[in-house]
Amino acid sequence: MLRWLVCGRLGPVWMWKALLLFVAIAFAGQLLGVIFNKSSVQPAARSIFSSPDAQGPSLGSCQPHSHIMFLKTHKTASSTVLNMLYRFGEERDLRFALPLGYQLGYPLPFNAHRVKGYRGPRAMEFHIMGNHMRFNKPEVEKVMPADTFYFSIIRDPVSLAESSFAYYKEVAPAFRKAKSLGDFADDPKKYYDPRLRNNHYARNLLWFDFGMDHNANYSLALAQHGEALIRRTFKLILLSEHFDQSMILLRHALCWPLDAVVSFSLNARQQKPSGLGGMSGSWVGKAAAAAGVSVRGGHSQAKTPPNLSLTGEQREKLRQWNALDWHLYKAFNQTFWEEIHRFGLAEMQQEVALLRTRRDDLARVCLRDGGKPVEAYRIRDKNIRPFQSGLVKILGYELQPGLDNTTRTACLRMIRPEIQYKDVLDVKQFPRDPSVQAQQGQQSKGRVVAAGGSFLRQDSSRTGERLVGGETGGRTVEEGARDWDGSHLTRTNQTLTRGQEKGRLR
Template structure:
């Protein structure tokens, strides 16, 4: 409909009808009648928006801005191995430091919370030995083998639990390179293809916990038996247990989508989840499995494969329930654009460097096995405020943990990181 050269939409028509109706109402009833008509108008507008297929999710940011809930600050992250979990650890450490929160850190000279043994509270610095005297922390994110009853003693009742999984083919390949000289199952073979051709020739499940990196490592991290038979009832019970305990399970293979969903669930700001890739390997230390080895890896790590497939489905279900396709595209672009801005602001070169080419020793990452772990150089001439932001984003996990430990426990002996002195 066109009036006076201007297109008249449904809202214009409803407003005109509203004005006409109010002309016929006089006296004391006039104000009440206007209120009723206004409510009717609001209802009519929303009905018409639905009829016109307007995405109501596009209105949700406006509604949230008017009554913004506070960010989630009590968080337990199960840090699985070789799943980009070091990058998430950095995100959580930064949030903890910038919001002056307390983090459950490994006690004494330790770097893990008791891993690979099942977690118990005594692995946390500052926890009382008497279980009746609990010290509740805000953030828990260092490597541990999940043990929910004990974790509950450390974290508040309203804690948000989340973790991350990776396609087991890539996770096993990364573990093989990273733990090549540590896991007995990997020490006598030249390649993962060779190992997978006859894994029982090299793998011994009685060789102690060092071999947990060689078979169903993610399943093990969740507290389950990585050598258990792949029986339907057992797998179903374990998957249901993870769903009960964890509010969200992310995917390494879709890291940016994971950060978009995580930010929404935690009600955080964009900069809180922007990150640089940490603990990343050089391309020359990444191998590619043959098609035959890929099928063998699926069978060898069948429990991890079941875990990954299940939560690959739940992740996309949750993501699509939370965001429309348009919202997802917009928020992914915002995340990536901000990462590009901070990369330009902070780094000499966006590509990570070999440790020998990293100027600041405190930004040199730990090296393990046959992996060549890369790090970053910061730009020169950054002002103090920007420098602190950039240092935090580029700081490897061991150095950042030692930094937080000194802040939280200034009277304790600082963490010693031997490789920084080599």
């Protein structure tokens, strides 16, 4: 009866068998197709930058900071830090407080109108500020929101002097006159004239970058006052000698993923003869503005690298010569290690190890020859060649060939030199904006190139600066000068006197 029902009413058995077989084959084919498709697209989807290791150890429920001001000090690995800020902001479409040129008015005290697109306080939200400036807190606060996180990085003044001497040997008159760094250290006053432009690179450069008078005679009271000014504004001061530990502290302070603070060393120097050959004229002009140096006459010839050797006695003399910087370094070095002890030594060691492992992994993926830095002329892509300045070679990197688009984009961000990166961000942030171009043109008309390639406004009425000394290389000083805490500064026999409402510090 059942067989009759199936055959008669529902069709013959062979038809049902065929239907079941067809369904089984279709299901198996679909399953195999999914597996095949997954295996074929998996390599492209599994970029190293999207792996779980990119996030690093959990930071809890904190939210990433996006309002950040980084005081980019000179010769302190600050270009590498700026690259991190550029990457973080670009990936998240944040707005940068970019300079009209390549620096925010340096070496003049910062003025808010140096920011491209600035229309007045709170007229526009800026997220990140990090290009070279001489710090001026009231003007910075006109640009950056009230909840901005301020941080900077410093370096032992002796190591900083070595790097500055190599980089600015032909720019700072005090360095140019000295046969070697040791020769300068033996008798700095023999070579140093505070009236000459660009000599700020030769004495208390950190103090100068923080916006204070680097030529003031040292006193403990003055040094402590400057330290206190910095502490009230800057939430974190990093040390370039302990860069990896600094990055871990920064990552936790900003609540950033691990990859945001992984970097390859940028603007690294090689102490061998170097020239500017092979660099196009346009890049030379742009980079001269960025570095505050001059480029004389087309292609310069290779020159002997500077002698940076120092005796123990000469190192101590440099600390005395840079006494204000030395005070800052000792004070914030102590604070730095107090921060690490609060963080936990074992935890710090673990995170530093993860950071270094991650850097090695990214270097193997991103960089040709395992990440070894190379001379600029060897880099095939001219758009990522670092600018050459001074008497030493500045090294760069080459990308690994054959990278997929996603990985290549992320790798390129990590090695793109500062000047080129600023241009990329500028184009993205100001795509053919006629009003901004007009503003930039007006600013450029008000500047002249002084000796050493630094920019000086011809019309100084807005900033209140003037030149002293009878020569074109004169140093800029401020009329009715004030520190950025509002205290009056006057000079008495080259010793800084600070007038305050309650008493005086000398």
